Amino acid sequence: MRQIKFRALDKKNNVMNNGGFLVNAITGMATNDVGMIPEFVLMQFTGLHDKNGKEIYEGDILHEKKEKTAPMANNGIDREIIVEDIRHLEFNEVHCEVIGNIYENPELLK
DSSP: OOOOOEEEEETTTTEEEOHHHHHHHHHHHHTTOGGGOOOEEEEEEEEEEOTTSOEEETTEEEEEEEOOSSTTSOOOEEEEEEOOOGGGOOSOGGGEEEEEETTTOGGGGO
């Protein structure tokens, strides 16, 4: 069973926050102190880790590199993958590395 976790991007301050931020936001909503709740984007943990053990979240940009396995094989894979939906991950995490995310590193999408 995978662990259900989220992180959130505070769009006003352009800061990535962990789950503790969400608790504060929910508490603020419960007390109707809406002025303290920044606009944020939620990203769900996929339950997977990259080749370095880093957690992979929706919105992450991964670099996948696989070397060719045989002398006559086609070129290996060297590409970027955007994690858009945790249900459609089709990569082998052993070969992937988180290199950023679509919110903090949009230049990686070009």
